[in-house]
Amino acid sequence: MAWPQTLIDACYFIAALLFILGLKRMSSPRTARGGIVWAGFGMLLAVVATLLLPDMQNRGLIIAAVLVGVAAAWWSGRRVAMTAMPQMVALYNGMGGGAAAAIGASELVSHARDLVAGAPAPNTFPLMPESWSQLHGAAAVAPLSPVALALGVLGALIGSVSFSGSLIAFAKLQGWLDRRFVFPGQQVVNLLVLAAALLMGVALGSGHITIALVCAFFVLALLFGLLMTLPIGGADMPVVISLYNAFTGLAVAFEGFVLQNEAMIIAGMVVGAAGTLLTQLMAKAMNRSIGNVLFGNFGAAAGGAAQAISGSQKPIEAADAAVMMAYAERVVIVPGYGMAVAQAQHKVWEFAQVLIARGVKVKFAIHPVAGRMPGHMNVLLAEAGVPYDLIVDMEDINPEFPVTDVALVIGANDVVNPVAKTDPSSPIYGMPILDVADAKQVIVVKRGKGTGFAGIENALFYADNARMLYGDGQAAAGQLVAELKTLDG
Amino acid sequence: MLDGFLALYIFMLAAFTGYEIIARVPVILHTPLMSGSNFIHGIVLVGAMIALGHAHTAFELAIGFIGVLLGAGNAAGGYVVTERMLEMFKSSKPGQRSREAK
Numbered sequence: 001m002a003w004p005q006t007l008i009d010a011c012y013f014i015a016a017l018l019f020i021l022g023l024k025r026m027s028s029p030r031t032a033r034g035g036i037v038w039a040g041f042g043m044l045l046a047v048v049a050t051l052l053l054p055d056m057q058n059r060g061l062i063i064a065a066v067l068v069g070v071a072a073a074w075w076s077g078r079r080v081a082m083t084a085m086p087q088m089v090a091l092y093n094g095m096g097g098g099a100a101a102a103i104g105a106s107e108l109v110s111h112a113r114d115l116v117a118g119a120p121a122p123n124t125f126p127l128m129p130e131s132w133s134q135l136h137g138a139a140a141v142a143p144l145s146p147v148a149l150a151l152g153v154l155g156a157l158i159g160s161v162s163f164s165g166s167l168i169a170f171a172k173l174q175g176w177l178d179r180r181f182v183f184p185g186q187q188v189v190n191l192l193v194l195a196a197a198l199l200m201g202v203a204l205g206s207g208h209i210t211i212a213l214v215c216a217f218f219v220l221a222l223l224f225g226l227l228m229t230l231p232i233g234g235a236d237m238p239v240v241i242s243l244y245n246a247f248t249g250l251a252v253a254f255e256g257f258v259l260q261n262e263a264m265i266i267a268g269m270v271v272g273a274a275g276t277l278l279t280q281l282m283a284k285a286m287n288r289s290i291g292n293v294l295f296g297n298f299g300a301a302a303g304g305a306a307q308a309i310s311g312s313q314k315p316i317e318a319a320d321a322a323v324m325m326a327y328a329e330r331v332v333i334v335p336g337y338g339m340a341v342a343q344a345q346h347k348v349w350e351f352a353q354v355l356i357a358r359g360v361k362v363k364f365a366i367h368p369v370a371g372r373m374p375g376h377m378n379v380l381l382a383e384a385g386v387p388y389d390l391i392v393d394m395e396d397i398n399p400e401f402p403v404t405d406v407a408l409v410i411g412a413n414d415v416v417n418p419v420a421k422t423d424p425s426s427p428i429y430g431m432p433i434l435d436v437a438d439a440k441q442v443i444v445v446k447r448g449k450g451t452g453f454a455g456i457e458n459a460l461f462y463a464d465n466a467r468m469l470y471g472d473g474q475a476a477a478g479q480l481v482a483e484l485k486t487l488d489g
Numbered sequence: 490m491l492d493g494f495l496a497l498y499i500f501m502l503a504a505f506t507g508y509e510i511i512a513r514v515p516v517i518l519h520t521p522l523m524s525g526s527n528f529i530h531g532i533v534l535v536g537a538m539i540a541l542g543h544a545h546t547a548f549e550l551a552i553g554f555i556g557v558l559l560g561a562g563n564a565a566g567g568y569v570v571t572e573r574m575l576e577m578f579k580s581s582k583p584g585q586r587s588r589e590a591k
Contacts, residue, residue, distance in 0.1 A: 005555060019529050019532070020510070021586060022507050022525070022529075023507075023510050023522075023525060023526065023529060024510050024588065025523055025570075026514075026518065026525045026575070027511070027513060027515075027518060027522065028520065029515070029518060029520075029578045030520060032521060033572070033575040033576060033578070035525065035575075036525055036568065036572050036575055038570050038571070039525065039528060039529055039568075040528075040572075043528075043532065043534075043568070045566055046532060046535050047534060047535060047538070048541075050535045050538045050539060051538065053539065053542065055541035055542075055543070056538075056539070056543075057542055057544075058541055058542055058544060058550065058553070059542070060543050060551065061541060061553075061554060062538050062542060062557055064589050065541065065554050065557035065558045065561065066534070066557060066561045067556040067559065067561075068558060068561070069557065069559065069561025069562040070561045070562075070564070070565040071566065073561065073562040073563075073564075073565040073566030073569065074566070074569055076566065077566045077568075077569030077570045077573070078569055078573075079566070080570065082574070084572075085520065085524070085570060085574065086520075088566065088570050089520075089523060089524050089570065091566070092527055092528075092531075092563050092566035092570070093527045093530075093563070093565045093567075095559040095560070095562040095566070096531060096533050096560065096563035096567075097558070098531040098555070098556075099534065099536070099537045099556045099557070099559040099563060100559035101535045101538070102534070102540065102552050102553070102555050102556030102559065103539075103556055104538045104539060105535055105539075105552050105556075106544060106549055106552045106556065107540070109546075109549055110545065110546075110549055112537060113545070113549075126559060147493060147554040151545065152507040153498075162528050184514070192548040211548075240545075241523075242523055245526060245527050245530075247498050248490060248527075248533075249526070249530045251533075252530045252532060252533045252536070254498065255505070255533070255536050256492040256532075256536060257496055257530045258539075259536050261535060261536060261539070262499065263532055263535065264498060264532050264535060264536050265496065265499055265500065265503065265534065266503045266531070267529050267530060267532040268503075268505035268533070269499070269500050269503035269504050269507065269531055270503050270504075270506050270510070270526075270529065271507060271527075271530040272504065272507065273504040273506070273507030273508045273511075273524045274504070274507035274508065274510060274511040274522075274526050275502070275507075275523075275526055276508075277507075277508050277512065278511055278513045278519065278522070278526075279522055280517070282519070283500050283561070285516075320530060327543070332525065338584070343543050348588070354561045361527050366517070368516050368519075371520075372521035373519070373520050373523065374516055374520065375516055375517055375518055375519030375520035375521065375522070375523075376520045378516075378517040378520070379520050379574045379576075379577065381522065381576050382574075382577035382579065385579070387579055387580065390510050390519060391517060392505060392516070393516050405519070420542075434564060448501050461569060463590070467577075469572075477578060482497050
């Protein structure tokens with residue numbers, strides 16, 4: 001039941017088209033849902049076409065592996081909480097990197113077998129094998145061109161790093177690995193491991209392929225992914241995940257070149273480029289350069305004595321806070337990851353709805369890195385039912401704070417810290433922030449007096465117009481709702 | 490078929506396509522988009538299937554099997570979580586929600 005090659009090529013073409021159109025539609029909130037469905041159809045089409053390639057063997061085994069992989073991922077993806085989304089993306093991304101590495105490994109291993117069996121050595125001159133049939137012939141691997149071999153090895157290296165690195169990122173965000181792993185001379189060791197892996201890669205790429213060398217190459221590549229990710233702190237993980245996402249895209253494109261599969265090349269390259277841009281946007285929003293994230297350790301630079309903050313934190317009762325907001329004209333709610341951890345977003349939205357019903361203009365202000373990655377907070381608010389047109393980005397809301405009566409900060413800390421503007425010795429100096437302090441009144445819902453994720457004192461909490469409402473996000477929001485209702489009653 | 494320069498053109502054009510698509514995306518969609526692009530490189534499943542489909546020795550079969558398993562996880566997991574996130578985006582104005590969602 002093999003299909004003619006033309007039909008299969010057509011399927012790949014349509015799949016590539018659907019991927020691009022789907023990604024395009026995903027760039028607007030109105031069409032985004034349709035976008036992923038389109039891309040899904042593309043994937044289905046490509047998978048079915050591949051199964052029907054003329055010279056495929058082991059079809060039973062392939063179907064079994066696909067079913068097991070799909071079932072496991074579907075099950076875990078269905079039940080994961082929205083707050084855990086970043087680490088799930090990391091996990092699935094790592095799997096993709098691992099798959100790309102496996103493709104590279106299987107090419108190299110079967111190539112090694114061919115060499116032992118005395119099959120023809122790689123072509124020396126033509127960039128690619130002369131004909132399609134040669135590549136898709138009975139042999140597992142037709143002689144690879146030097147370019148294909150080099151790209152295959154490079155893809156395997158990048159895929160391996162993405163695989164082990166993403167698993168570490170997953171473990172860190174999941175809380176399984178909460179310590180940064182730092183030792184003196186670490187960067188030298190990392191560099192040596194990378195150099196050794198590259199050296200072996202060059203040996204493989206120049207045609208010296210033995211099983212032992214292939215194994216050593218992969219061990220080193222995986223090790224490098226581990227070592228590279230271990231010292232990076234949890235706050236920087238989103239940038240790292242995004243970077244590995246781009247890595248996997250590139251690895252897929254390179255392995256696609258080896259397999260002469262255009263759909264893989266296009267989809268992989270599109271993701272590689274998009275992922276790189278996304279990584280830059282994220283790093284910029286966090287005021288970190290990508291190099292700084294990867295090679296500098298957060299906090300280490302904060303050696304200088306931070307400016308002492310004078311004043312005291314002034315508490316407020318929930319009843320007073322509720323009255324303040326009930327009679328305000330404009331209220332801006334600034335949610336942070338602390339709100340999501342407390343699962344308070346539903347209560348907060350309920351509170352906002354009561355305010356809206358009273359005629360208060362309520363908006364939600366989102367910092368680009370609120371949550372664990374850019375846009376994560378939007379997802380969490382959407383889950384609670386907050387319409388996306390009430391959610392305002394930082395650039396648009398900052399000019400509005402001076403005319404805002406009350407800014408309600410829930411579980412956000414570093415992203416509203418004025419120190420980022422005033423204290424050059426602070427590690428977050430220069431990071432764009434939400435100018436909450438410009439509002440007439442600020443109410444901060446906070447569990448206790450501790451510092452934020454980055455471990456930095458927040459000058460906002462000591463400001464004259466700021467009041468602290470201590471307590472768990474969910475409980476505080478519940479109290480506010482109850483107090484509002486007694487006002488009406 | 491796909492000679493060196495033709496492949497290079499594909500690499501280049503695809504890279505620009507990816508860059509241009511993302512360049513105009515609102516921050517609100519960054520997380521779903523990262524997840525969505527994560528799904529799209531799940532196409533690696535196709536490559537893993539080809540590798541397993543041409544495997545001969547037990548070692549090759551094992552590598553290929555793991556590859557397909559991981560690739561299928563990437564594709565299916567990426568799809569499910571992206572779809573779940575995007576499903577939740579709603580507008581406060583009734584009727585603005587796209588009917589094209591299906």
